[in-house]
Amino acid sequence: MSTSDLGLNQPKGQRNEMRMIARAAAVLRAIAESGTALSLGQLAKKTDLPRATVQRLVGALEAERFVITDATMPGVRLGSEVARLAALAHQDPRAVCKPWIQWLSDKINESVDLTVLQGDSAIVIDQVLTPHPFKIVTHIGTALPVHCTASGKAHLSQMSIDLAARILDKPLLAHTENTITDKEILLSLVGTDPSADRCTDNEEYVSGVVAVALPIRGLPSGNYAIAVSMARQSFLNRRLQIADALTTARGSIERSLGLDENA
Incomplete structure (x- = not known):
C-alpha cells in the first residue's frame, strides 16, 4: 500500500477528514456485523478507538440518522438512513x-x-x-x-x-x-x-x-x-x-x- 492510499500525501486537514470518515465507517460496520445494539464501550473495543471518540462519532451519525439510540433500549443501533440508502441502491x-x-x-x-x-x-x-x-x-x-x-x-x-x-x-x-x-x-x-x-x-x-x-x-x-x-x-x-x-x-x-x- 502506498502513502497516497493512506492519505499521507494529503494536507493535514484532508487527512483528518479522511480519518474521521474511516472511523465513522468502522463504527457502522461494527454495529452491522454484530447484528445487535452495542454500547459505547463495546463499540470502542470492536473498533479499537477511544471511547470518547466513539461517543463523538455516534453523536454525529445520530444527527444524520445513520444510527439511533433510545433510553428505553440501551445501545447503539443502525438508523433508518442506512436502510433507505441501501434500498435505493438495490431497487x-x-x-x-x-x-x-x-x-x-x-x-x-x-x-x-x-x-x-x-x-x-x-x-x-x-x-x-x-x-x-x-x-x-x-x-x-x-x-x-x-x-x-x-x-x-x-x-x-x-x-x-x-x-x-x-x-x-x-x-x-x-x-x-x-x-x-x-x-x-x-x-x-x-x-x-x-x-x-x-x-x-x-x-x-x-x-x-x-x-x-x-x-x-x-x-x-x-x-x-x-x-x-x-x-x-x-x-x-x-x-x-x-x-x-x-x-x-x-x-x-x-x-x-x-x-x-x-x-
Whole structure:
C-alpha cells in the first residue's frame, strides 16, 4: 500500500477528514456485523478507538440518522438512513449507474447503454447518446437478442448453465454474416471471466457496428450490463482505450453499489 492510499500525501486537514470518515465507517460496520445494539464501550473495543471518540462519532451519525439510540433500549443501533440508502441502491441501479455511464460516454465520445436481462432478451433501460453526428442509437425499451449482442453476451457470462441453455434452446437468427448461431460456442461464455474481449459484438447484430459490454457483477436485483456501441473503424482505432474506460466505469459502479468488483 502506498502513502497516497493512506492519505499521507494529503494536507493535514484532508487527512483528518479522511480519518474521521474511516472511523465513522468502522463504527457502522461494527454495529452491522454484530447484528445487535452495542454500547459505547463495546463499540470502542470492536473498533479499537477511544471511547470518547466513539461517543463523538455516534453523536454525529445520530444527527444524520445513520444510527439511533433510545433510553428505553440501551445501545447503539443502525438508523433508518442506512436502510433507505441501501434500498435505493438495490431497487434502482439506474440511479447509481447514470453518472458513470454519462462519464463513460463523455470519456470515449460514444453511446452507452444500460441493460437488464428480462426473459430471453437484454432490455435497454437507460442510455447516454454521444452528441457527435455519427452515433449509434438504440432506444430505451429495446429488446436486444442475447446471442448476438455485446450486452447479451455479458448477461450470458453471469447466468447459470441451465438458464443459458434454456434461453438458447431455439433457432438463433443470423442478423449478419458474422452472427454466431452455434449454441455450444455461446454456452462457453457462461461462468467465464467477463472481460471486454469476451463480451464483444463484432458486427454480429448490425453490419458496420461493433459493441463492447461488461456485466455489473453481484447485483441481487437482476442481471445488468453496460455496453458501448460504435462504428467499426472507431472501435479498431481505440480498442484498448475503450476497454479500459469501460472497465473503469464498471468498477466504479460496483463499488458505488457496495459490490465486490472481483466477484
